[in-house]
Amino acid sequence: MVSRRQLIGAGAALVGAAAWSRTSAMGLPEAPTMDSAATQVPPVPSQGPHYNPVVTLNGWSLPFRMNNGVKEFHLVAEPVEREMGEGMTAYLWGYNGQSPGPTIECVEGDRVRIFVSNKLPEHTTVHWHGMILPCGMDGVTGLTQPPIPSGKTFVYEFDAKKSGTFMYHPHGDEMVQMAMGMMGFFVIHPKDPNFMPVDRDFVFLLSAYDIDPGTYVPRVMEMTDFNLWAINSRVFPDVAPLVVRKDDRVRIRVGNLTMTNHPIHMHGYDFEVTCTDGGWVRPEARWPEVTIDIPVGAMRAYEFDAVYEGDWALHCHKSHHTMNAMGHEIPTFIGMDKTKVAKKIRQVQPDYMPMGTKGMADMAEMSMPLPDNTIPMMTGWGQFGSLEMGGMFTVVKVREGIEKGSYEDPGEYRHPPGTVAYEWTGALPEAPSAPAGSADGSSLRPAGKSASAAQADHSGHE
Numbered sequence: 269m270v271s272r273r274q275l276i277g278a279g280a281a282l283v284g285a286a287a288w289s290r291t292s293a294m295g296l297p298e299a300p301t302m303d304s305a306a307t308q309v310p311p312v313p314s315q316g317p318h319y320n321p322v323v324t325l326n327g328w329s330l331p332f333r334m335n336n337g338v339k340e341f342h343l344v345a346e347p348v349e350r351e352m353g354e355g356m357t358a359y360l361w362g363y364n365g366q367s368p369g370p371t372i373e374c375v376e377g378d379r380v381r382i383f384v385s386n387k388l389p390e391h392t393t394v395h396w397h398g399m400i401l402p403c404g405m406d407g408v409t410g411l412t413q414p415p416i417p418s419g420k421t422f423v424y425e426f427d428a429k430k431s432g433t434f435m436y437h438p439h440g441d442e443m444v445q446m447a448m449g450m451m452g453f454f455v456i457h458p459k460d461p462n463f464m465p466v467d468r469d470f471v472f473l474l475s476a477y478d479i480d481p482g483t484y485v486p487r488v489m490e491m492t493d494f495n496l497w498a499i500n501s502r503v504f505p506d507v508a509p510l511v512v513r514k515d516d517r518v519r520i521r522v523g524n525l526t527m528t529n530h531p532i533h534m535h536g537y538d539f540e541v542t543c544t545d546g547g548w549v550r551p552e553a554r555w556p557e558v559t560i561d562i563p564v565g566a567m568r569a570y571e572f573d574a575v576y577e578g579d580w581a582l583h584c585h586k587s588h589h590t591m592n593a594m595g596h597e598i599p600t601f602i603g604m605d606k607t608k609v610a611k612k613i614r615q616v617q618p619d620y621m622p623m624g625t626k627g628m629a630d631m632a633e634m635s636m637p638l639p640d641n642t643i644p645m646m647t648g649w650g651q652f653g654s655l656e657m658g659g660m661f662t663v664v665k666v667r668e669g670i671e672k673g674s675y676e677d678p679g680e681y682r683h684p685p686g687t688v689a690y691e692w693t694g695a696l697p698e699a700p701s702a703p704a705g706s707a708d709g710s711s712l713r714p715a716g717k718s719a720s721a722a723q724a725d726h727s728g729h730e
Contacts, residue, residue: 296342296421298331299343299383299385301365302365309673309675310373316339316375316378319457320457322455324370324471324500325499325502326501326507327370328371329371330343330372338379339374340383341383342382343363343364343369343383343394344363344384345363345386345387345394345416345450346362347359347360347361348363348367351502352501353502354506355641355642356642357484358485358501359484360448361388361448361449362449367450367501368473368475369436372453373454373456373457374428374456375457375459378428379426379428381423381424382424384416384424385421386417386419386420387418388418391415392415392438392445393407393415393438393439394437394438396424396426396434396436397436397437397545398545399428401427402426407438407439409439430547431457432546432548433453433456433471433569434456434567436451437450437451437525443488444488447486449475451525455471466519467518468513471522471523472522473522474525474584475499475500475501475526476498478496481640481642482641482642497588497589497590497659498660499661499662504583507661508677509663510665511670511677512574512665512666513574513666513670513672514666514668515574515575518572518573519570519571520570521568522560522568523562523566523567524567528564528586529564530562530589532559532568532582532584533558533583533584533585534559534580534582536578536580538556539556539571540572541554541560543569544567545566559585576666578681580663580664581662581663582661582662582664583660584659589659590659590660643658665678665681667681
């Protein structure tokens with residue numbers, strides 16, 4: 269198999285026109301694959317209209333060839349192995365060696381031709397989610413086209429009518445195929461490069477899986493109790509950071525093809541929502557946020573000026589979505605004394621450790637034995653200790669001095685002196701007393717006395 273790294277390493281930016289033209293007479297375009305979960309920064313295209321390529325977290329952009337003025341891409345629907353995090357691999361379905369599939373990029377007004385080869389054990393189609401195109405290219409099995417049988421290749425061809433951020437996914441046996449990871453981004457850049465320019469442009473998809481510890485294949489019938497919440501099918505701490513140069517204008521595009529909404533929150537900044545699946549938001553209609561809810565089957569893009577240095581968390585604000593390999597039937601032991609039962613359990617399991625009596629933070633700090641092919645529920649370390657996170661969590665790293673076009677992790681942020689929260693070692697102040705006639709209409713009263721008793725005492729004094 270040809271990897272994208274091998275193609276780029278050969279010295280041709282986006283596999284130069286000469287290389288593509290030599291294969292055009294042979295029929296199908298190349299179908300490069302990616303076997304790495306690292307973020308691959310695409311080069312600026314050397315063919316067709318200019319655009320600033322997007323950076324797909326833990327992903328890549330699909331190369332194209334020019335054929336008589338048409339941009340040609342080749343997607344291969346196939347079983348893939350995706351490393352969701354260190355120590356865990358999922359057996360998914362995807363495109364060109366990965367799930368999500370590669371991001372497809374073109375420019376408003378381009379004519380695109382996309383060859384889709386099916387290496388799945390069943391038929392499939394591709395629906396171009398949110399795009400304006402001929403009905404027969406919409407990719408709905410049985411309604412707008414016959415299914416693509418296993419072992420066959422179909423061709424989709426249309427004009428990129430409007431710029432924006434879109435997605436692609438099957439519309440055949442959709443419940444199974446999307447639950448197995450078949451999805452990807454489709455970005456159409458504005459024809460005018462001066463429209464909505466940014467310095468750094470990130471994209472990622474939100475996905476969810478139910479994979480039991482020790483197993484590899486998602487349970488496709490699951491509708492609610494997912495145990496792995498992922499950013500581009502990666503879970504923290506193995507989600508790539510968003511590396512940003514100080515003072516850059518930054519756009520983050522987030523797509524949601526899970527079965528629930530996700531309130532995406534970014535620390536340290538407020539931002540403007542500038543794009544939805546339907547198109548760009550007019551300047552007078554944009555609104556400020558620090559958390560943007562991404563509905564099911566939707567995309568939202570937001571922008572900000574990177575003026576504040578630091579390591580800023582970016583995550584889903586549903587707390588269970590920042591955890592890995594969760595069990596859903598675990599009782600709550602907070603406040604319980606498990607000393608006696610722990611002694612009995614250790615008679616048959618000497619290494620047993622009672623946990624959960626004070627909360628779950630201990631789980632993030634202990635390297636407990638795990639089943640094969642799974643990852644800790646809470647994990648990740650920073651310069652101050654355990655992060656106690658997982659799932660849909662990553663970090664926006666804003667630094668001064670990062671080179672243009674570099675996305676290399678700059679490491680941990682060096683906080684200026686006096687800017688880190690610290691322990692107070694002096695005497696604690698006395699708790700303030702509530703003023704007479706407090707909000708509930710009561711006066712100060714001795715501890716343990718009811719309001720009526722206190723009132724009786726007060727009446728007696730009168």
